[in-house]
Amino acid sequence: MITQATNYRRRKLVDYGMRGLTIGATVLALIPLVLILSYVVFRGAGALNIAFFTQAYEPPVVGLDGEVGNAGGVLHGIIGSLIIVGIALIMALPIGILAGVFLAEYPSNSVATVVRFCTDVLSAAPSIVIGVAAYVLIVQRTHQFSALAGSVALAVLMVPVITRTTEEILKLVPHTMREAAMALGAPKWWQTLTVVLPTAMSGIMTGVLLAFARATGETAPLLLTVLGNNNVSVKLLEPMAALPLLTYKYTDTPFPAQNTLAWGTALVLTLLVLTVNLSVRWATRSRTK
Amino acid sequence: MAQAERLSTWQTFQQRTKHGDVIFWLLTLFFALMVVALVAAVGYVAWVGSSEARGRFGLSFLFKTGWDPNAQNFGALPAIYGTLVSSGIALLIAGPLGILIGVFLSELCPQRFKSPLSFMVELLAAIPSVIYGMWGVFVFVPFFRSWVAAPIAKSVGKSFPLLAGPVAAGRGLMVAGIILAIMILPTIAAITRDVLAVVPNHQREAMLAVGATRWEMIRKAVLPYARAGIIGGLMLGLGRALGETMAALMVIGSVKDKISTSLFGGGITAASLVASELPNANDSMHESTLILIALVLFGITLCVNAFARLLVWQAARGPVGSARS
Amino acid sequence: MNTQTIESQQVTLQKLTPFYGATQAVQPVDVVIRPRSVTAIIGPSGCGKSTVLRCLNRMHEVVPNARVEGTVLLGEHNIYGSGIEPQAVRRRIGMVFQQPNPLRMLSIFENVAIGLRLEGYARNIIDERVEQSLRAAALWDEVKDKLNHSGLALSGGQQQRLCIARAIALQPEVLLLDEPCSALDPVSTYKIEELLIELKQNYTIVIVTHNMQQAARIADRTLVFMVERTQGRPIGVLVEEDDTNKIFTAPRDPRTEDYISGRVG
DSSP states (O other): OOOOOTTHHHHHHHHHHHHHHHHHHHHHHHHHHHHHHHHHHHHHHTTOSHHHHHOOBOOOOBOTTSOBSOOBOOHHHHHHHHHHHHHHHHHHHHHHHHHHHHHHHSOSSHHHHHHHHHHHHHHHSOHHHHHHHHIIIIIHHHTSOOHHHHHHHHHHHHHHHHHHHHHHHHHHSOHHHHHHHHHTTOOHHHHIIIIIHHHHHHHHHHHHHHHHHHHHHOOHHHHHHTBOOSSOOOOTTSOBOOHHHHHHHHHTSSOHHHHHHHHHHHHHHHHHHHHHHHHHHHHHHHHHO | OHHHHHHHHHHHHHHHOSOHHHHHHHHHHHHHHHHHHHHHHHHHHHHHHTHHHHHHHTTGGGGOOOEEGGGTEEOOHHHHHHHHHHHHHHHHHHHHHHHHHHHIIIIISOHHHHHHHHHHHHHHHHSOHHHHHHHIIIIIHHHHIIIIIHHHHHTGGGTOGGGOSOOTTSOSHHHHHHHHHHHHHHHHHHHHHHHHHTSOHHHHHHHHHTTOOHHHHIIIIIHHHTHHHHHHHHHHHHHHHHHOOHHHHHHSBOOOSSOOSSTTSOBOOHHHHHHHHGGGOSSHHHHHHHHHHHHHHHHHHHHHHHHHHHHHHHHHSSOOOSOOO | OOOSOGGGGOEEEEEEEEEETTEEOBOOEEEEEOTTSEEEEEOOTTSSHHHHHHHTTTOGGGSTTEEEEEEEEETTEETTSTTOOHHHHHHHEEEEOSSOOOOTTSBHHHHHHHHHHHTTOOHHHHHHHHHHHHHHTTOHHHHTTOTTSBGGGSOHHHHHHHHHHHHHTTOOSEEEEESTTTTSOHHHHHHHHHHHHHHTTTSEEEEEOSOHHHHHHHOSEEEEEEEEEETTEEEEEEEEEEEHHHHHHSOSSHHHHHHHTTSOO
């Protein structure tokens, strides 16, 4: 006789209830995602016009009806972000990749353990702390907020991401690929440079892209280092504007036109993050297949 | 053949120097040590930069209230309180939710939804925090103020000071906690999913074979097995919440000099205090105190993260998921 | 111990056909498994013997996309009948797996008690049944002083007997064993075989094994599965079912003879 346990009805209810809860939790988590994305897209899309990309800050001229005459654009922020993150990338790439190569090629010695620990420390450190360090090291010394200080802070934030991805990707390169070069008697450095690194390059670029997207959205360290600037500036040793800084600044103003600019910058940043994440996902998928 | 050409190239290199491998090792070692140098520099700079404040207060200023830089009065207790309370609220909300999501993704989700859902949850982690802050200011705070905070303050809050009014502009500890919860949710969910995925199948089968339901299997076999890793994931989430700056700064209300008894009242967190005051600090004492706060924050997040990583590493015996802590 | 009639412990497979997605894993199986006896399922790897076994307590459908056609009768009730839940089947038809799998976070006592705990038995009944089951699994004397220790502290053979105790604590009608000795040393294997001969007085036992000597030693009846290829795709098929000594001395099917004598598989 196939009899059910006497308390099974209650257990089944608990089972259904808890399964429902897990589904509910997942849906609940997707609600803010959908809300944030749709708000950013709908409100931000209204801000994207020619002026948005071609003008810098315009002082709000308040009319009698309280409306601002000319909102201006965020060209200074776009140029600033490109310069700051670009220079950060140039600084972070060699350190990140070569440190990753070191961890992958010489994985088990005490130096590697220390280096690995330090990448963990760096990636665990709140970005504001990195910003404070750059502030003390550069801004305080030079008595000048500067784009360069911001680049240094962002570079420090990028390094652990790039190092870790590089190490993990290099370890995935099959040993047989090295053996082919080894059989010809090539030294280790030659194998690494001509066989291993090129094979792993697309994977490493994935990590670099993710680090790039994350750094572009970082705000707190920039607040302490590049400060912000109302004009288009390309001078590395002076304050500079950056997109996320504008998002922050224009959120906290009473002028609706500037609030709209904030949504616009948010849309640009979100699109960047979305594009990078989607393309990375697409790339890793086709690689694992 | 290209390979042969390449070979001749390295042979010329090899003829010039017999030490190719040593040079390569030194080169990569140099950059690897740069990473160590960066950590040392961050620590050293924060230590030296805060020496003035440390010399004058020690750590005692962390335990008194009243923040007034103009009067040389630095009491960081409100910042500490705000950090702990907002992160605590975030963990209380995101912890159970994140674990449930991880359970769903790893144990119950149909195969074809698994990867898109995981991706969407992880996307939450990729959105810059300043956008969370902005969305909070424009959308969530007004909503929360009129639909949640005000009614609660008027009813329950009358007898329960923790939920009392006035709700004023709506910015406060509770809102900050909720926004932080959304931000750390993907970390907790992704790590829970990853540590559940390494629970061996025979543990699940053992439960099913004695007539357990799916949930009983999860409850008695899967979750206990992965307990250490899940706690690690919670700690990583906590670490992220403690150090989060922009979102907290924008929605917490920036009340720096006193502790609000109500969760609907304004507050400040350590990270947002530093971010809002350091760029326009009055004097070196003010600067030094803020740097010291950052140093303390650094120390605390490091401890939390080290503990978390230890647990996750023990549980998963492998690299932790890519979610940033 | 068991109050059921002996007929209620008979398992009848009618056109039982397991699938993985669209792929049929085994040709339809028709066989009667006699109550309170040991039936061995042997055959080369990949012939679907474990799959068939897992169909008998609805563990097959745990694998994503796996499904079953045909019927399995326990006594005269179809375990795949409408309104019958897998949980109900599994508590009446216990299972022991290839790899000893004590629940890692539970003590020895709790490992045996887990099924009873789920069903909400009173404490004194649980105490009694745990001891009974551990005695029946010939493990009581070895563990009675460390019931609160982790099950992982036991040797592989002890762990497997613990799993048998866990399965019989619910007093099922049938006990399924999926290559229970493949991870064990000869002494532990011998102990388990002895135990199974003991247990068949109360339970219908079906054991999958890749070890023909084991089947010869303990089984009353033996089913032989082989792999066939239809359209290039391997598929399991039941080639012979008979008393064990007949299978090993006078097999009717030439394929069985080839397999027994070591020419295939």
